[in-house]
Amino acid sequence: MTTTQALKVLVVDDEATTRLMIRANLVRESYDVISAEDGEQAVALFERERPQAVIMDLEMPVMDGYEATQEIKRMAGDLFVPVIFLTATLDEDALVRCIECGGDDFLSKPVSNPVLLAKLSAQLRIYQMTETMITQRDELRLNQIQNEQDMRIAEKVFARMVNQDTSEIGNVRKLVSPASVLSGDVLLVTTAPNGSVRVLLGDFTGHGLSAAIGTPLVCEVFYGMTAKGFSIVDVVNEMNKKLHKVLPTGLFFACVVLQLEIGEDRLTSWCGGIPDAMVRGVNGGIKHRIPSRNLALGIVGKLGANSGTTSHSLEVGDRILACSDGLAEAFNPDGELFGQKRLEKIYCEHPDSEAAFDQLSRSIADFTEGEEQTDDITMVEIVHDGRCPEKLAVGAVEKEGDLRAADWEAHFKFGVETLRAIDPLPLIVQLLAEIQGLSQHREHIYTILAELFRNSLDHGLLGLDSILKQTPDGFEKYYQLREERLAALSEGMIRIELQHEPRTTGGRLLILLEDSGPGFDYGEWENSWLSDLRAKSGRGIALVQTLCESVTYLGDGSSVCASYIWDHDGDAQGASEGT
Amino acid sequence: MRTSESEIAFHRSEALELVADDLELLATLAGVYLSEENDKTEALDAALAAGDAGSVRRIAHSLKGAVANFCAHACVEAAQSLEMMGRSADLSDSQEAWSELRARLKELREQLLELQTEAASVE
DSSP: OOTTSOOEEEEEOSOHHHHHHHHHHHHHTTOEEEEESSHHHHHHHHHHHOOSEEEEESSOSSSOHHHHHHHHHHHHTTSOOOEEEEESOOOHHHHHHHHHTTOOEEEESSOOHHHHHHHHHHHHHHHHHHHHHHHHHHHHHHHHHHHHHHHHHHHHHHHHHHOOOOTTOTTEEEEEEOSSSSOSEEEEEEEOTTSOEEEEEEEESSSSHHHHTTHHHHHHHHHHHHHTTOOHHHHHHHHHHHHHHHSOTTOOEEEEEEEEEGGGTEEEEEEESSOOEEEEOTTSSEEEEEOOOBOOBTSSSSOOTTOOOEEEEOOTTOEEEEEOHHHHTOBOTTOOBOOHHHHHHHHHHOSOHHHHHHHHHHHHHHHHTTOOOSSOEEEEEEEOOSOOOSSOOTTTOOOOOOOOOOOEEEEEEEEHHHHHHOOOHHHHHHHHHHHHOOGGGHHHHHHHHHHHHHIIIIIIISOOOGGGGGSHHHHHHHHHHHHHHHHHOOSOEEEEEEEEEEOSSEEEEEEEEEESSOOOOOHHHHHHTGGGTTSSSSHHHHHHHHHSSEEEEETTTTEEEEEEEEETTSOBOOGGGOO | OOOOGGGOSSOHHHHHHHTTTOHHHHHHHHHHHHHHHHHHHHHHHHHHHHTOHHHHHHHHHHHHHHHHTTTOHHHHHHHHHHHHHHHTTOOTTHHHHHHHHHHHHHHHHHHHHHHHHHHHHHO
16 A cells, blocks of 8 residues: 555444544544444454454454454455454453454553554554565566566477477487576587588576577577578677677677588587587597687677687597586586586497487486586487488578579689688578579589589699598598698689579579689599499589589589579489489 | 542543543543443443343443543442452342442543533633
């Protein structure tokens, strides 16, 4: 109630002079007074008028003060409504009974006006305090209910945002155990246009809503850019830029991004501020450790120049494990931590590689014994089983309707500075998807362009030999050399020419790539590409052949022309299907 | 005519204190009391005649509460004697106590009437 509203007092006495005297004294002090002649009237009046205090005689006809007080206290419920008894006796038994039935104070008859006012005022202070507490409690309860509803909605929205349909990516296993309704851990899985599996496991500072607040942004960048073919470094830089802009000081995002290049038996990774990821070899043990070499995202506006990815060669059967710090920091009822060493021992030394992940999950559950954890626990395992996911780039397949095929051509020329600074392919593929409505063919076009472009850059300009990649040591050497030679490259260019012409059911896209390198002897290669499908080198070009109507090397081998035929149903006409 | 100190049936200054020195209110209370006094004494007389100890206790208690508001100590004492007799269900000495109470009530009535006259004249 507001302070401007008069407090209402119920005066109950069968003696008219007493009722009148108390009423007059209280009205003089601006109380609102209602009166009853017996207990029964008092109960009825209390129910109707809900006064804030009651002054109650003991001995009355019909219903006495004890019984009336018990009934009034019952009706008041949680709210403290003081009852002050009027008594002419100091009989101990009577006083005890007064208290037992809910009385809060006594006034002796004849009633002293100053004592009446002092006692009433004191009791009403308690009344107002409890009323405030109850109001606040009810508000808190409502807020809590509202908050729980909001969290449930947010949880569903976040779950839909984070968990795209990855059912086709069968070689990824997850364990997600949030410490509260909304997790500060993020686990995103998708495929890139070239068929590789890309996984992001991240951990925002803290947990709950404040930690999950940046998740939508991370999802948008990760899924959106991966679907368009952007590299891990591009994705990570974009996430960092955006997170730095929106996150408050002290909130950041530690993460690891892993990309399994299935066709190349290669793992590319970027790790910032998160516990070491690891590769478990086919026969157990840690084959590669992937430590954090970068700052977590959102701390600085621009990542360092040496913030790059690392590459590791894999064999079919290798398994990659990444975890949030909640796992190593999980604790049991005695406060003992699970720890990184225990984690690695269980996962990497388990004799059955297929069972290692489940064993680790069970070990954490057994270790914590149901103890409520203070941090989110997330882990993911990617199994290199040598099989490509059937469904590519879940975020990218957006059929945009049948655009009329048109005549057009475009030319791009990339010099050394540009080649060092950006990967132009995602932008070109995006352009193709938008101007010609080729979204349904994005993955194929990306694969063709990526392979041809990489050949031009790696072999044409940088002079790298694919044979190097046939051994694990050579594999790492290859990527190390690639970085060094690209950094040292002083001249050169790659030119891309795209020509499109309409056909009855779709169109033909001619892709011409030319580099300034010395070229190569392609005669022998053209006769053997189909038999090369399972070899580690040259396999990418074989894939391009299956997607295209034709792939032809020209001149000294520094130019290549690929013809890709598409139709509105999303079908492509490759060489392996016959032309 | 003002009552002398030796014939005081109620303590005026104490009674006025109970109503924050509001003479008009005290006179109003006196009017309420006087309008009910006859019914109460008749009911008490009948209860005594019938030997109804429970009614004697209840009516004497009510009378005691009413006269206490005027700080009529002698009346309170006399009413309390009858209340106690009723509570103990022993009315053997009740006639003497009843005579005493009636005499005190008569004095109180007279002085309350004087108070009403005085209050009216102040207005």
